[in-house]
Amino acid sequence: MTIARPDHTSDLDTLPRMPAWVTSARAETFEDVAFLSGAALNHLHLVLGREEVPQALLRDRLALRAAETCVAFSGRSERAGELRDAVHLLRPGDLPGPAGETYLIWRRAVERPVSIKTLGRALSAFEPDRIARWLDAGKGGPVTRAALVLEAVLTEAPRAEMPALILADAALAQAFGWDHLVPLLAVGLKRADLRKQGVDLRLACHRALISSVVEAVRQASDLARRVTHLKVVAPKLRAKGAGDAVEMFLTRDAVTPSALPLPDRAARRLCDRLVDLGAVRELTGRDTFRLYGV
CATH class of the missing domain: 1.10.3290 (Fic-like fold)
Incomplete structure (x- = not known):
């Protein structure tokens, strides 16, 4: 008998889900x-x-x-x-x-x-x-x-x-x-x-x-879904140092443009580009002192 394997490669479900009985059971x-x-x-x-x-x-x-x-x-x-x-x-x-x-x-x-x-x-x-x-x-x-x-x-x-x-x-x-x-x-x-x-x-x-x-x-x-998308769009980034910047987003909850290995203006443009591509989010809702993360 062949046992069907669950598909973990879907963009919508990259990881196996927690069994429903773990969250729904009432344990006393x-x-x-x-x-x-x-x-x-x-x-x-x-x-x-x-x-x-x-x-x-x-x-x-x-x-x-x-x-x-x-x-x-x-x-x-x-x-x-x-x-x-x-x-x-x-x-x-x-x-x-x-x-x-x-x-x-x-x-x-x-x-x-x-x-x-x-x-x-x-x-x-x-x-x-x-x-x-x-x-x-x-x-x-x-x-x-x-x-x-x-x-x-x-x-x-x-x-x-x-x-x-x-x-x-x-x-x-x-x-x-x-x-x-x-x-x-x-x-x-x-x-x-x-x-x-x-x-x-x-x-x-x-x-x-x-x-x-x-x-x-x-x-x-x-995060697995979001990181997969970031890696897909990363080759579209032309700025020098963009690869190192992407690596920072892959490991940190939040990043300031000034922390990226690019000049200030280029760093801000890169963050805006990543937001436009749906790869990162602006986390503060502010116009200044912004923070970005996956």
Whole structure:
């Protein structure tokens, strides 16, 4: 018997979709919730292995979402657009402010392969030995490991919510054998969940991962389609340095024209051309200080 393979090459559906039963099932017991989160994570693992997924770009966009959540946890009101401005419009010598620093920390955590060195660079307020000790607290399956790391950090440092979430996602990545940290728990957990312990915290992590993984898979599929289109139109770009500029769009959530390897006027023209071709979007809606992204 020949089994038909799903077509993953369509412009409208470049990646396999999350099974409908993962998102529609109503799970009440710990076992059912854990089963659904495991299915969702397994699906994400397969998606992350697809070459058409722009890994660095996906991580950068998820880092923005995680930073937005952590900023809200701290009682601040900045949203994604303001976080982008705080980081991408920085001038030499400027400080990003508390919200911008939160975003920078998440970006540092995801941009290099996960390691104590990478985590120490992102979480510079903590000694590498302390970070390693917290990560060693994680035992068991992937979600259990992440929950134990989260609990260990918050037990010792109750106000270190963002470091705890970063290290929990690092533990999850290590458990799955992913090279880089993928922000997931910060996107799905509620602040009240961070005060839970034991089984209650593990259950909250399972529930959070179901929703955040579904969103990550949706983002991966959307970015894969957009990046495929950008690569198709790239040969039409005649400006010198256009190839290097396209590479920046393939890895960054947002780019300013001044950051591109072209003269200012040529960079602005290139961005306008890419918008006209439907390959990138202007992200701010402003006439000046614009940001562009896939």
